[in-house]
Amino acid sequence: MVMWWLSSQPKGQRQVVVSILPSFICWHIWKARNKAVWEGISLSSGDICHGIIQDVVLAVSSEVNRWNLLPFFDQFFDRLSEPPMPLQCKIVRWRAAGTRIATLNTDGCSKGNPRASGGGGVLRDSEGRFLIGYSVCLGVSTSLLAEVLALLAGLRFCHQRGFTQVRVQSDSLVLVGILQCWFQCSWQIRREVFHIWQLAEDSGHFSHCFRETNTVADILANEGLLHPLVQMKIYNHPCMLPQLARGALRLDRSGFPSLQLLKRTPA
Known part of the structure; x- marks a missing residue:
């Protein structure tokens, strides 16, 4: 995982996602741990992953309007490599x-x-x-x-x-x-x-x-x-x-x- 995080990625939003992903993962695992210890609420791995993806999508704010929240991280990450749709104006x-x-x-x-x-x-x-x-x-x-x-x-x-x-x-x-x-x-x-x-x-x-x-x-x-x-x-x-x-x-x-x-x- 560390090797993947440190691997070179194409410039752009894929690179941004790779650089911020470890922080979001640690943060959401820490929040899940606190909920379990202090509130007695156990979060599933799916809940944690969903929260991570949601925060990453919000961080890459210019992409939020291009698609709905995808359930799997690999789908979201692959979609970032697609060229953006042109913005038309009059x-x-x-x-x-x-x-x-x-x-x-x-x-x-x-x-x-x-x-x-x-x-x-x-x-x-x-x-x-x-x-x-x-x-x-x-x-x-x-x-x-x-x-x-x-x-x-x-x-x-x-x-x-x-x-x-x-x-x-x-x-x-x-x-x-x-x-x-x-x-x-x-x-x-x-x-x-x-x-x-x-x-x-x-x-x-x-x-x-x-x-x-x-x-x-x-x-x-x-x-x-x-x-x-x-x-x-x-x-x-x-x-x-x-x-x-x-x-x-x-x-x-x-x-x-x-x-x-x-x-x-x-x-």
């Missing part, structure tokens, strides 16, 4: 919904679903110039309800400021599907969705965007959690926005691309 950018049309990006968040939630949004012209922004505290709600309330608050706010012809972008595919009548609307949000339809007048005004292109609204939605005593906070100028939102706003306007990570596929 270049995405924020784009206005149309020329000479204001674009409203909205987002909602719930820290627990349901739990404390917030919403936010930003209105920009077709050149990406900032018009208005807002963040809102939504109390306790689910993620979908937070998305709906954040959008409804944004449309009402835009109408109050005289922006009646806007196009909405949301990274919630479920919400966009409901507003475009692709999905059935749940009774819990039916009243709010009806009010959104009244303000928008056309289901074609809603479109889905990638989360990577909805960063400004996402930051403002999380900002809504930070001012529970002020239900709605208005941003009339870019300098009033949180620092991260200002940076994301500039990147969006310059057309700076973001990388959207896609699911791994076999090579």
